[in-house]
Amino acid sequence: MILAAATIAVLLALTFGVIRALRGPTVFDRVLAANAIGTGAIMLLALLGFLTGRPEFLDIGILYALLNIIGTLAVLKFFRHGDLSHPGGEEPEGS
């Protein structure tokens, strides 16, 4: 019962995140919302695993947690340098 209520709360939070991802004025709002949606997906997987009596969903949760940070950093690097294979480091002025 409590787990179902927590699942509904996480679904509500995911709805807010999706609205922000659709309406975000800049790309950084969308990246932030995507990060929040990823964390919400992990929470939803864990709660659904306990709710249905199959805690094996937690493996998928670990995978999502590891993919979330990589995806966020990749998108941010792409929008900063315009190229995923950019070596990074200091940039020339005015770029």
Add this chain to the structure above:
Amino acid sequence: MLWFAEMISYVLIVLGSFFYVVGAIGIYRMPDVFTRMHAAGISDTAGAGLLLTGMMLFAVSTNVSIFVIVKLAIILGVILFTSPIATHALAQAALHAGLEPILANKKVMIGPGAHAEPVKTPRKAAPKKSAKKRAKPSSAKRASKPSPRKRRTRS
């Protein structure tokens, strides 16, 4: 002993859901990217931490295998380590792209051009407009500010 762990887990899960929804409402309603990051931090630390700790105690009380608790602890550790990294990278990229945070004191400058001369902005009604208008990504777009203002006065 087990019923005690179950009661504590219920309290933690309810508190975690509350903080999670509060953080999500903040992501939806805050006026700026940087303030939205602050709200996302609430749901990433307090919300996720309390929810996962509550689920760990729930797993203790229902006698599932020990690996479930270990996996929940791994998820909690990964989230607690990667969320600040993502927020730091996001703030750095947003500052690099020219987004300026909404400040009460306009003379304080943050970002790559922090030691340049402070921008002189008219004091009157400046905070309201910058709060209404979301920060534009580049200075080239900022030059075209007056056109929506005209449209607004016509309508």
